[in-house]
Amino acid sequence: MFSVGSCFGAPVAEAAQGARPRLPADIGTLPREELRFAAVLAGARQEYLALKPEEVDVYDAKGIVLELIERVTGRRASVRLTPADARPAHLHPRGASEITVDDAVIGHLGPLHPDVVDALDLGAAAQIIELDLEAVQHLGKAVPEFRAIPRLPAVTRDLSLVVNDSIGAGKVGELLEQAAGTLCESIELVSLFRGGSLPTGQKSLTFRVICRDPKARSASEEARTLTDKEVDEVQGRMLKAAQTEFGATLRG
Numbered sequence: 001m002f003s004v005g006s007c008f009g010a011p012v013a014e015a016a017q018g019a020r021p022r023l024p025a026d027i028g029t030l031p032r033e034e035l036r037f038a039a040v041l042a043g044a045r046q047e048y049l050a051l052k053p054e055e056v057d058v059y060d061a062k063g064i065v066l067e068l069i070e071r072v073t074g075r076r077a078s079v080r081l082t083p084a085d086a087r088p089a090h091l092h093p094r095g096a097s098e099i100t101v102d103d104a105v106i107g108h109l110g111p112l113h114p115d116v117v118d119a120l121d122l123g124a125a126a127q128i129i130e131l132d133l134e135a136v137q138h139l140g141k142a143v144p145e146f147r148a149i150p151r152l153p154a155v156t157r158d159l160s161l162v163v164n165d166s167i168g169a170g171k172v173g174e175l176l177e178q179a180a181g182t183l184c185e186s187i188e189l190v191s192l193f194r195g196g197s198l199p200t201g202q203k204s205l206t207f208r209v210i211c212r213d214p215k216a217r218s219a220s221e222e223a224r225t226l227t228d229k230e231v232d233e234v235q236g237r238m239l240k241a242a243q244t245e246f247g248a249t250l251r252g
Contacts, residue, residue, distance in 0.1 A: 074142030
């Protein structure tokens with residue numbers, strides 16, 4: 001479910017324009033009114049031909065937010081854990097996250113706090129998304145930039161890492177991007193797995209790594225197809241960085 005509506009907060013402290021304008025006469029007399037987008041995700045994830053449908057989780061909420069912000073603003077959003085002193089009380093402490101664009105916080109997401117689930121008699125967990133539409137409006141709309149279609153094929157590898165359950169997948173992805181180097185075109189988290197033969201408290205994160213000569217887009221006549229050795233070196237740097245920083249192991 002989703003909705004767009006007003007959220008009321010502390011008394012107005014400054015006059016400002018935006019989705020809900022604030023006038024000088026409002027200062028100290030009227031509550032701050034913010035236009036927000038809110039969504040609730042719950043129940044089984046709709047998967048094609050799934051033998052055992054799984055419950056939606058925080059990654060479903062994250063995926064919706066990233067896609068929504070990119071479509072509306074043309075910018076890439078990020079999700080990071082919210083500091084304890086700024087954490088919304090209605091979200092679970094372990095999953096409450098900030099939604100940011102260029103370090104500007106534009107909203108929050110995360111699992112609903114178990115106490116709230118019990119108080120509302122929901123009977124099951126739920127994921128919450130909340131966006132400050134005024135903050136989103138201030139971002140403006142980025143002008144799309146043309147990117148030539150590369151003529152050379154990419155080399156795709158899947159890297160599955162086993163890490164402690166307390167380590168955020170976003171942190172692992174950021175580290176892999178830093179370690180990958182210029183031959184890595186993109187890194188995407190494609191699956192998360194717990195249970196099975198994995199020890200308790202551990203999870204497996206699978207990242208899809210796409211490598212290609214960076215000249216394939218800017219100077220195709222100078223580009224070349226990457227060798228297996230070059231791609232192996234990229235994968236090796238990422239694995240070593242994850243092992244050093246997070247104690248990760250390669251899933252067999």
